[in-house]
Amino acid sequence: MSGGIALGRDKIEERLRASFGDAILSVDEVDEQFSVEVKRDRIVEICKFLKEELEFNYLSDLCGADMLNFEDMSARKAYLAIEHEHSPKSIPHEERFLVIYQLTSLKNKERLRLKVKVDGDNPVCPSITSVFRAADWCEREAFDMYGIDFEGHPDLRRIYMPEEYEYYPLRKDFPLMGVPGSLPLPRK
Amino acid sequence: MAVNRSNGDEGFLTTTVEALFNWSLKNSLWPMPLGISCCAIEMMAFAGPRFDVSRFGAEVFRFSPRQSDLLIVAGTVTYKMAKVVRKIYDQMPDPKWVISMGVCASSGGMYRSYSVVQGIDQFVPVDVYVAGCPPRPDSLLKALMLIQKKIQAGGKVVPELGQQKVLVE
Numbered sequence: 254m255s256g257g258i259a260l261g262r263d264k265i266e267e268r269l270r271a272s273f274g275d276a277i278l279s280v281d282e283v284d285e286q287f288s289v290e291v292k293r294d295r296i297v298e299i300c301k302f303l304k305e306e307l308e309f310n311y312l313s314d315l316c317g318a319d320m321l322n323f324e325d326m327s328a329r330k331a332y333l334a335i336e337h338e339h340s341p342k343s344i345p346h347e348e349r350f351l352v353i354y355q356l357t358s359l360k361n362k363e364r365l366r367l368k369v370k371v372d373g374d375n376p377v378c379p380s381i382t383s384v385f386r387a388a389d390w391c392e393r394e395a396f397d398m399y400g401i402d403f404e405g406h407p408d409l410r411r412i413y414m415p416e417e418y419e420y421y422p423l424r425k426d427f428p429l430m431g432v433p434g435s436l437p438l439p440r441k
Numbered sequence: 442m443a444v445n446r447s448n449g450d451e452g453f454l455t456t457t458v459e460a461l462f463n464w465s466l467k468n469s470l471w472p473m474p475l476g477i478s479c480c481a482i483e484m485m486a487f488a489g490p491r492f493d494v495s496r497f498g499a500e501v502f503r504f505s506p507r508q509s510d511l512l513i514v515a516g517t518v519t520y521k522m523a524k525v526v527r528k529i530y531d532q533m534p535d536p537k538w539v540i541s542m543g544v545c546a547s548s549g550g551m552y553r554s555y556s557v558v559q560g561i562d563q564f565v566p567v568d569v570y571v572a573g574c575p576p577r578p579d580s581l582l583k584a585l586m587l588i589q590k591k592i593q594a595g596g597k598v599v600p601e602l603g604q605q606k607v608l609v610e
Contacts, residue, residue, distance in 0.1 A: 345473035413556075415521060422555055431555025436520035438564045 349373030473509035478516025
C-alpha cells in the first residue's frame with residue numbers, strides 16, 4: 254500500500270464538522286492521541302465516512318468503559334466515605350457507559366479515537382459491524398463485560414462468560430470476587 | 442520384601458502380591474498432562490532430558506485420560522475450565538492420583554478474581570500440592586516421588602504425607 258500523508262487533527266476535525274455538524278460533541282487530545290466524542294445515533298455513518306472518505310480503513314479496537322460515579326452507588330455506602338480526587342466532575346447516570354472506537358489508517362499512518370456515551374439504565378448502542386466486520390467480537394466482549402446492547406449486531410452472545418451467566422463483571426458495581434454461587438462448580 | 446539366598450545360588454524373594462503390585466504401579470505412572478498455563482512449560486522441562494522423568498518411569502505422557510493414572514493440573518483453572526478438568530478426571534480409570542501444580546491450581550494464586558477457581562480441591566480430590574509460580578521441575582519431581590511413596594504405602598498413612606494433603610516447597 255502506498256503511503257499517504259497524515260491528515261492531522263485539524264483537517265480531520267474540519268472534515269467531520271463539515272459533514273456531521275452538531276453530531277460532533279467535543280474534541281480532545283491526550284498524549285498526542287486525537288479523540289472525538291460523537292452522538293450515539295450517528296456513529297455508524299461517521300464510521301462509514303471515516304472509512305470511505307478519510308482512509309481510516311482498520312478498526313484496531315473497540316471497547317466499553319464504565320464511568321460510574323461513586324455517588325451513584327447508593328447501595329454501597331462504604332465507598333461514599335472516600336474522597337474522589339480523580340473524578341472531579343460528576344458524571345450523570347445517562348452517560349454512565351462509554352464505547353470507545355480506535356481507528357487506524359494503514360495508508361496515512363494515523364490514528365483516531367471515537368467515543369460514544371451510553372445510558373446507564375438502557376445501555377443500547379448501534380453496532381458498527383456493517384462498516385467494520387472486525388467489530389463483531391469486540392462488541393460481543395463489551396456486551397459480555399458491561400451489558401451494552403449493540404443494536405444490529407448479527408450474533409450478540411457472551412464471548413467469555415458462560416451463556417447463562419446473569420451478571421456483567423466489568424461493571425464498577427460488580428464485586429471483584431463475583432457473586433457467590435453464580436458460577437456452579439462440578440460436584441466433588 | 443526380603444531376599445533369601447539360603448538354599449543355593451539363585452535366591453528367591455518373599456513379598457506380598459499387594460506390595461509387588463504397588464511397586465510396579467508406582468514405577469509406571471502414566472501422566473495426563475493438563476497444561477493449561479505457563480506451568481506447562483516447566484512440566485515439559487520435567488519430561489525433557491535434563492530433569493528426565495523417565496528415571497521414575499513416568500515419561501509416557503498420555504493425551505488420553507483413558508490411558509493415564511496421574512493427572513497433573515498445570516495452570517490456572519477458570520470456572521469455565523473446571524467442568525473440563527472434572528470431566529477428564531472422571532474419564533481416568535481407577536486407581537488415579539492428582540498433582541495440583543503451581544499456586545494457580547492450588548489456591549487461585551495471583552488471580553484473586555471472579556473468573557478463577559480458588560483451588561481445584563473444590564471439585565477434584567488432590568494428592569499433592571506444589572508451590573511456586575511456576576514451580577521448578579525439581580519440585581514436580583518431588584511431588585511425583587511423594588505420589589510414589591503414597592502408592593507403595595497402599596492404604597496405610599505415611600507419616601510424612603499425613604492423611605491426604607502434601608505441600609512441596
